[in-house]
Amino acid sequence: MGVLQWFVDLGPSVMLPVLLFIFALILGTKPGKAFKAGLTVGIGFIGLNLVIGLLTDSLGPASKAMVDNFGFSLKSIDVGWPAAAAISFGSALGSLAIPVGIGLNILLLIFGLTRTLNIDIWNYWHVAFTGSLVYVLTGDFYLGLYTIAIHVLVLFFLGDLIAKDIAKFYGFTNITFPHGTSAPSYLLALPLNWLFDRIPGFNKLQADPESIQKRLGIFGDTTVMGVLIGLVIGLLAGYDAKAILQLAVQTGAVMLLMPKMVALLMEGLSPISEAAGEFIRKRMPNRDLYIGMDSALSVGHPAVLSSALIIVPITLFLAVILPGNTVLPFGDLATIPFIICLMTPVFRGNIIRTVVAGTIYMAIGLLIASWAAPLITEAARNVQFDLGDSSSISALVDGAVWTTYLFVGLGKVLSWTGITIIGVVALGGLVYLNKIKAKKAAE
Numbered sequence: 328m329g330v331l332q333w334f335v336d337l338g339p340s341v342m343l344p345v346l347l348f349i350f351a352l353i354l355g356t357k358p359g360k361a362f363k364a365g366l367t368v369g370i371g372f373i374g375l376n377l378v379i380g381l382l383t384d385s386l387g388p389a390s391k392a393m394v395d396n397f398g399f400s401l402k403s404i405d406v407g408w409p410a411a412a413a414i415s416f417g418s419a420l421g422s423l424a425i426p427v428g429i430g431l432n433i434l435l436l437i438f439g440l441t442r443t444l445n446i447d448i449w450n451y452w453h454v455a456f457t458g459s460l461v462y463v464l465t466g467d468f469y470l471g472l473y474t475i476a477i478h479v480l481v482l483f484f485l486g487d488l489i490a491k492d493i494a495k496f497y498g499f500t501n502i503t504f505p506h507g508t509s510a511p512s513y514l515l516a517l518p519l520n521w522l523f524d525r526i527p528g529f530n531k532l533q534a535d536p537e538s539i540q541k542r543l544g545i546f547g548d549t550t551v552m553g554v555l556i557g558l559v560i561g562l563l564a565g566y567d568a569k570a571i572l573q574l575a576v577q578t579g580a581v582m583l584l585m586p587k588m589v590a591l592l593m594e595g596l597s598p599i600s601e602a603a604g605e606f607i608r609k610r611m612p613n614r615d616l617y618i619g620m621d622s623a624l625s626v627g628h629p630a631v632l633s634s635a636l637i638i639v640p641i642t643l644f645l646a647v648i649l650p651g652n653t654v655l656p657f658g659d660l661a662t663i664p665f666i667i668c669l670m671t672p673v674f675r676g677n678i679i680r681t682v683v684a685g686t687i688y689m690a691i692g693l694l695i696a697s698w699a700a701p702l703i704t705e706a707a708r709n710v711q712f713d714l715g716d717s718s719s720i721s722a723l724v725d726g727a728v729w730t731t732y733l734f735v736g737l738g739k740v741l742s743w744t745g746i747t748i749i750g751v752v753a754l755g756g757l758v759y760l761n762k763i764k765a766k767k768a769a770e
Contacts, residue, residue, distance in 0.1 A: 340369050340372040340373045340376065341369060342448070342449055343365075343368055343369060343372065343446070343447070343449065343621075344365035344366055344368055344369035345365065346365075346446050346448070347361075347364060347365040347368055347446065347595075347596075347599055348361050348362055348364075348365035350446060350599065351364055351365065351598070351599045351602060354599070354602040354605075354606045355602060355605075355606065356598065356599065356602045360598055361599075363595075364595045364596070364597075364598045364599050365595065365599075366595070367591065367592075367594055367595030368592055368595035368596060369595075370591065370595075371588055371589070371591035371592035371594070371595055372592065372623070374584075374587075374588040374591060375585070375588040375589065375592065375623055375627075377588075378580075378581055378584045378585050378588055379661055379662070381577060381580065381581060381584075382577075382578070382581045382661040385557075385573075385574055385577040385578065385581075386560070386578075386639060386660050386661050387657055387658065387660065387661070389560050389561065389564045389566070389574055391655075391657060392564035392565060392566065393560070393563050393564045393565075393640070393643055396563070396564060396565040401646060401647070401652070401653055401654060401655035402653050402718070402719050403653045403654045403655065403696075403697065403700040403704075403717075403719040403720060403721045404654075404655050404657055404658075404717045404719070404720055404721070405654055405655060405656050405657045405658050405659050405660075405696070405720075405721055405722055405723055405726075406657075406658050406717075406720045406721070406722055407657070407658020407659045407662070407722060407724070408508075408658070408659055408662055408722060408724040408725075409658075410658065410707075410712070410720070410722065411452075411456060411703070411722040411724060411725060411726070412452040412456075413710075413712065414456075414459070414703070414706050414707045414710055414712050415452045415453075415455035415456040415459055415706075416452050416455055417710030417711075417712065418459060418462075418706075418709060418710050420455070420458055420459055420462055420468060420471050420472060420475075421452070421455035421456075421458065421459050422455075423455075423472060423475065424451040424452065424454050424455035424458065424475050425448050425451045427451075427454075427472070427475050427476050427479060428445070428448065428451040428454065428475075428479045429448065431476060431479045431480065431483075432444065432445050432479075432483070435483060435757070436616075439614070439761055439762065440754075440757045440758065440761055440762070441483045441484075441486070441487055441757055441761060442487050442490070442614070442615060442616050442617050442760075442761060443483050443486040443487055443490075443503055443505055443616070443617045443618075443619045444616050444617070444618055444619060445483070445486070445505050445619030446618060446619060446620070447505070447506070447619050447620050447621045449621075450506055450507060450621060451479075452507075453478070453482075453506070453507020453508060453725055454474075454475045454478040454479050454482070454507060455475060456507070456725050456731070457474055457475070457478050457725070457730065457731055457734040457735065458471040458472060458474045458475035458478070459471065459706045460699065460702045460703070460706060460731065460734075460735045461474040461734060461735055461738040461739075461746075463702050463705050463706050463709070464702055464735060464738065464739050465738060465739060465742065467742075470738060470742065470743060470746065473743065473746055474734055474738055474746050476750075477734075477746050477747075477749050477750040477753065478507070478730070478734060480750055480753040480754060480757070481730065481749065481753045482505040482506070482507060482510060483505055483753075483757065484753045484754075484756040484757050484760070485505060485510035485511070485513065485514070486503040486504065486505030486510065486617065486619055487503070487617070487757065487760045487761065488513070488756070488760065489503060489504065489510060489513050489669060489672075490502075490503035490617045492513075492669075492672040492673065493625070493669075493672065495672070496671070496672035496675065496676065497624070497625055497628065497672065499593070499624060499625075501615070501616065501617055501618060502596070502617060502618050502620055502624070503617040503618070503619055503620070504619070504620060504621070504622040504624070504625065504668075504669065505619045506621060506622040506665070506669075507725055507728070507730070508622070508662075508665050508666060508724045508725055508728055509622035509625075509665050509666065509668050509669045510622075510669055511728055511729055511730045512666060512667060512668075512669050512670045512688060512728075513669040513670065513672075513673065515670070515684070515687075515688060515729070516669070516670040516673035516674065516684055517673060519673075519680075519683075519684045519687070520673050520674055520680065520684075523674075523680050523683075529679075532677070532679050532680075533677065534677050534678040534679040534680075535630060535675065535676035535677055535678065550579050550582045550583045551579070552582065552633055552636075553578040553579040553580075553581060553582030553583075553632070553633075553636060554575045554576065554578065554579035555575075556578055556633075556636040556637060556639075557571075557574045557575035557576070557577060557578030557579065557636075558571060558572075558574075558575045559640065560574060560578070560639065560640055561574040561575060563640060578636060581632070582629070582632050582633075582636075585626065585627040585632055586627035586628070586629070586632075587627075588627065589623070589624055589625075589626070589627035589628075590627075592623070592624055593624065596618075596620070596624075599618075622665055622668050622669065623665070625668040625669070625671075626664035626665060626668050628668070628671065628676075630671050630676040630677075630678055630681065631664050631667065631668045631671050631681075632664060633678050634667055634671065634678050634681040634682050634685060635663040635664040635666075635667060635685075637678075637682050638663050638667065638682060638685045638686060638689060639660050639663060641682070641685075641686050641689070642656050642660065642663065642689045642693070643656055643660075645686070645689060645690050645693060646693055649690060649693055649694065651694055651697060652693045652694060652697050653697040653700060653719070653721075654693055654696045654697050654700065654721045654723075654726075656693075656723060658722065658723075659722055659723035659724045659727075660723075662723070662724050663685070663689075663723075665724065666685070666688065666689075666692070666723070666724065666727070666728075667681060667684075667685045667688070670684050670685065670688070689723075689727070691727075691729065692723060692726075692727025692728065692729075693723075693727060695726065695727050695728070695729065695731060695732045696721045696722065696723055696726035696727040697721065698732065699721060699726045699731060699732075699735065700719050700720065700721040700726070701719070702735065703720055703721050703722060703726055704718075704719050704720050704721075707720060733749065734746065734749065737749065
């Protein structure tokens, strides 16, 4: 267990290339090609993290300045996903999330109950997060572990469900995102899109990046849009002219650089994805597997980035006017693209629909994050996490995700029965997608 924890602590930029290298060798890729592919993915993640770091370093202080500028006070600080991941993996319970996830994945693949082969084991911290909160709330270690296992089932169901839309919209064939933050938003987007289609006038609005650029010319360019959004945020933050211009160029840089980093990731993944497809075709001709990856691959899309930058000030506005909210969005403002990136394919890249749906999601999410704040704070104290000057902490990733409320709420109210109900539904979904639906397609 100690060796596994050491490996996880290396972080995705090191852990993922090693896993991909081993995976590529198993698939029959030549060692040199496998090494270069894994290394390219690792470098892509480093580049992506640098760009996200730029966004965090620029948006974080600006968002806090906006709140201070308008004189609002919120008691729970959003510490961001790195802190949430450290808290989740920091306990004995959380450290079991990876072996549980890998074990369940193997069993589901053997019995043909999933098409997702998940190599993104770092992001099992999301299931460790919910398991840890259930443990804090109930004091039942085994119920926390059971929650982790059932959450894994849910993510594999979502991974199988969303794969076709990912291929259709993003163009990533045989890749899916069983990601604890991103995948749940897909289920919210489906009914909202049905509703949007039936609102007269609204259903005619086309606002994908291509149509915006066609109508607005240079002002519709995603990089220029990033600059304009940065200008607005800087003005709301009360910055001086120098700081406003610096923020504007930084947000523009993020809009330009993020897709390039994602392209680098895809360059490394392409030979491995091709080898996986060939491997499956030879040995399992009737099966079509998806490689489970981090949804970071999707956040560089112009529709996702443009929508997310618009949602940032909206989220801050919601935080100060929403009755019952106690969370000051801060650390995870830069990760809003991860929260909405699987809504965007449902809306076919329509920025207006994504922003409206994202606003609804963030409003609900802030209330969930406020509700979860005492539990997250206690979980942090249990693993001796340094709270600094904060007496209460929360996180938008995963504190604002509706599955957190579902698991922890049912775990508290119905205990084992509640978590089991979720598991039965998820398993039924997997059976339908991979057995019944496959049988119907073959007939």
